[in-house]
Amino acid sequence: MDLMTLVGPVMTSPLLYPLLAGLSSLDGVVPMIPSEAAVLAAGVFAHTGTPSLSLVVAATALGVFIGDHLAYGLSRSVFGPRLINRSQHVSQTVAAAGQQLNSRAGLLIVTSRFLPGGRVTMNAACGTARLPLSRFSPASAIAALAWAAYTAGLGFLGGEAFVENPLLGLAVGLGLSLAFGGAIKLTRRRTTRRMARPRVRPLPYAA
Template sequence: MTLVGPVMTSPLLYPLLAGLCSLDGVLPMIPSEAAVLASGVFAHSGTPSVVLVVLATALGVFVGDHLAYGLSRSVLGPRLINRSRHVSRAVAAAGRQLDRRTGLLIVMSRFLPGGRVTMNLACGTARLPLARFSPASAVAAVAWAAYTAGLGFVGGAAFVENPLLGLGVGLGLSFAFGGLIELVRRRISNRKPHPGHPAETLPARAG
């Protein structure tokens, strides 16, 4: 925390947050969430500004979303996606759901582990028009930025004497919330009838 302190009071923090969140759109191993949470923890003391933290983060997320979207529509996109069977399956599964509630899916994916990159790649692969992708991406970026910085801010308020503990609590709550959304999503998916289920085959046979 001694090393992080000077960064949090520097004007360079805001472009740093924007850059990290942009790169995180194509390189998920970058710890942008931890950086935003830490900024929120320190923002409780008045420096940095929590409003500027949210704006810089949202801008970075929005740009990162479009980097992944553009990459998936490029010549290199399919090659990179198909290099990993897990990624290709996840992108294909997300793409099949884009015809229904596109905006809601894009927003919800920001709160799922790995969901942001997968959904953005799926939108690009499916050739979703920017007129539909960009507004949903903007809403998702602002929502995630406010949520993540807010968790850090609350953690900083609750653990004034120990900012590191506030950061840890913020990370824990973020993971728990993402896991809860994923659990709800899986339960909803499991309730849907599968191909070959009697509920689907009966009308065809009756006809």
């Protein structure tokens, strides 16, 4: 019995939607939870009509939105700094992200959703910097819907392209997702370095 035969009953069950919402919520606090693989698998099965692709996207987006606010609230509480400061790398990354929130919070929240580990870091930065919910929540909603549609859509396309081998479609979807996230991370890193370079002004001409 292969893997897809084992997960088939779950993917055709009405309990799939609350399961996706729960996994996507917990993933905002515990990054080790494989919510992306679950959403991709649901997208692969959705090409047959069951489960519903639109419901997969809606349940996932709702879960991501809730998870974002859980991480935001936790990092804003008294426990946030204690958890963040346990790792020097995490604390430095959160501090660096927090410095850019005043000028482009919405853009950073949306783009970080597609970066490996970017969701947790940005949510922690927003909570630590006490970014107002009036700015955080709308950006989180857009990011959640965009990521849910993108991830489920990748699985759906993989399921259509590899009808006879859904597992291969899932693997291709994961590969494309990782490649896209790596491309965004590389672009952001180059942009940050370019902006950080000091601009040398020419000296005034001395007569």
